Amino acid sequence: xxxxxxxPRRRGRPRKASSSDARSAITDAASVxxxxxxxxxxxxxxxxxxxxxxxxxxxxxxxSKAGLFAEVVRLPVRPDRIVRAALDVSDDRLGExxxxxxxxxxxxxxxxSIGVTxxxxxxxxxxxxxxxxxxLLRELKGAVAGRIADGGVDRTEAxxxxxxxxTQMAGALMFRHVLELEPLASMxxxxxxxxxxxxxxxxxDGVGDSM
Amino acid sequence: xxxxxxxPRRRGRPRKASSSDARSAITDAASVxxxxxxxxxxxxxxxxxxxxxxxxxxxxxxxSKAGLFAEVVRLPVRPDRIVRAALDVSDDRLGExxxxxxxxxxxxxxxxSIGVTxxxxxxxxxxxxxxxxxxLLRELKGAVAGRIADGGVDRTEAxxxxxxxxTQMAGALMFRHVLELEPLASMxxxxxxxxxxxxxxxxxDGVGDSM
DNA sequence: CGACTTATTCATCATGTGCTGAATATGACA
DNA sequence: TGTCATATTCAGCACATGATGAATAAGTCG
Numbered sequence: 001x002x003x004x005x006x007x008p009r010r011r012g013r014p015r016k017a018s019s020s021d022a023r024s025a026i027t028d029a030a031s032v033x034x035x036x037x038x039x040x041x042x043x044x045x046x047x048x049x050x051x052x053x054x055x056x057x058x059x060x061x062x063x064s065k066a067g068l069f070a071e072v073v074r075l076p077v078r079p080d081r082i083v084r085a086a087l088d089v090s091d092d093r094l095g096e097x098x099x100x101x102x103x104x105x106x107x108x109x110x111x112x113s114i115g116v117t118x119x120x121x122x123x124x125x126x127x128x129x130x131x132x133x134x135x136l137l138r139e140l141k142g143a144v145a146g147r148i149a150d151g152g153v154d155r156t157e158a159x160x161x162x163x164x165x166x167t168q169m170a171g172a173l174m175f176r177h178v179l180e181l182e183p184l185a186s187m188x189x190x191x192x193x194x195x196x197x198x199x200x201x202x203x204x205d206g207v208g209d210s211m
Numbered sequence: 212x213x214x215x216x217x218x219p220r221r222r223g224r225p226r227k228a229s230s231s232d233a234r235s236a237i238t239d240a241a242s243v244x245x246x247x248x249x250x251x252x253x254x255x256x257x258x259x260x261x262x263x264x265x266x267x268x269x270x271x272x273x274x275s276k277a278g279l280f281a282e283v284v285r286l287p288v289r290p291d292r293i294v295r296a297a298l299d300v301s302d303d304r305l306g307e308x309x310x311x312x313x314x315x316x317x318x319x320x321x322x323x324s325i326g327v328t329x330x331x332x333x334x335x336x337x338x339x340x341x342x343x344x345x346x347l348l349r350e351l352k353g354a355v356a357g358r359i360a361d362g363g364v365d366r367t368e369a370x371x372x373x374x375x376x377x378t379q380m381a382g383a384l385m386f387r388h389v390l391e392l393e394p395l396a397s398m399x400x401x402x403x404x405x406x407x408x409x410x411x412x413x414x415x416d417g418v419g420d421s422m
Numbered sequence: 423c424g425a426c427t428t429a430t431t432c433a434t435c436a437t438g439t440g441c442t443g444a445a446t447a448t449g450a451c452a
Numbered sequence: 453t454g455t456c457a458t459a460t461t462c463a464g465c466a467c468a469t470g471a472t473g474a475a476t477a478a479g480t481c482g
Contacts, residue, residue, distance in 0.1 A: 441466090
């Protein structure tokens with residue numbers, strides 16, 4: 001009964017059998033912490049605590065906080081790829097395809113976790129957030145705008161429409177996954193899709209354009 | 212020529228003529244800092260520096276950081292009042308009225324400054340953010356949902372529609388005023404209104420409802 | 423004048439942060 | 453076995469933060 005829970009672990013390399021990979025314990029913990037608190041408020045110490053590891057070990061593996069973040073946020077799915085795939089349908093089904101694809105993707109916890117982190121970091125103006133938001137927005141907006149322009153729409157108009165689409169999508173994702181506001185948070189993907197698709201389709205079609 | 216710019220001011224109460232009200236210098240500075248960096252990242256020291264004042268003076272006037280925040284964010288305009296006024300039009304013009312009213316209000320720098328602060332704080336989960344977001348969301352959602360329910364729509368359906376409206380508005384305000392993403396950021400209110408109104412109207416009308 | 427109150431700065435504390443350099447224990451390989 | 457690399461903790465630095473208490477200067481009111 002002496003030392004069931006080994007508590008503060010001994011120094012030095014643990015015996016092989018000691019199970020549990022510390023490195024992935026760290027990335028797992030970091031993933032959760034970043035999603036919950038955003039880049040700035042998540043501290044290396046709290047991440048280390050959650051991973052049951054000394055905070056110096058984080059530096060041993062990832063150099064810096066930014067390094068850890070980069071690793072955690074190294075997208076397991078390229079968002080622009082996903083979106084681009086969703087754009088491969090007829091004009092009149094574009095809205096629904098986009099909305100459904102994005103909402104479905106966010107149901108995967110890995111995507112949701114990273115997505116929330118990105119949304120959080122995007123509004124705080126940390127360096128990490130700025131990078132991500134520039135990259136992401138350009139990629140995504142570009143993909144959507146490109147698809148619209150293919151339909152013969154002038155480029156700046158296409159850009160505007162794409163931005164409006166992102167506006168609606170970002171707002172919805174924010175309420176559903178960051179603020180977790182009911183009734184949006186627990187609505188089935190199908191139902192939410194039905195509600196959002198018309199609005200997005202409208203933006204894509206240029207509803208409200210002076211002509 | 213000795214001491215034109217008095218630089219580091221002397222201790223103790225300044226002579227009457229010394230002009231410049233320190234207290235409002237602090238709230239002004241705080242307003243800017245909170246809007247730029249959000250609650251957490253804005254530090255009392257940077258606020259004090261901007262107001263050209265010792266940071267202890269901030270505590271003298273406002274007790275704590277939260278106190279300062281409360282004072283700064285004590286809305287000079289009640290958002291629910293504004294929104295409620297915008298709701299006083301015929302059903303088919305509701306969307307445009309809402310969008311135009313909100314966008315116009317945000318053109319005032321005082322509203323914009325507070326609004327950005329609130330949006331920023333709402334996504335970071337600081338205590339201040341949580342309070343504000345609960346209050347604001349309930350107020351606003353309630354106002355819109357109430358107006359919808361007046362038209363004879365069932366209450367939970369009205370709630371959902373109102374949330375969807377907020378979704379679109381929040382996304383747009385985010386892109387325009389927080390991320391300041393072009394072309395949205397510098398679009399005239401009229402043009403943006405024309406684009407957003409149909410989407411919002413659709414949500415209000417329950418487009419996409421299974422029936 | 424004298425007693426108070428107010429406005430202001432100064433010096434300092436306790437805490438939390440990212441990060442570093444050393445110490446120690448194990449494994450891998452010659 | 454000896455040597456090196458790796459995994460891990462420990463102790464600490466330098467810095468920024470919010471906060472506090474005392475010191476000092478001016479105004480107010482009797």
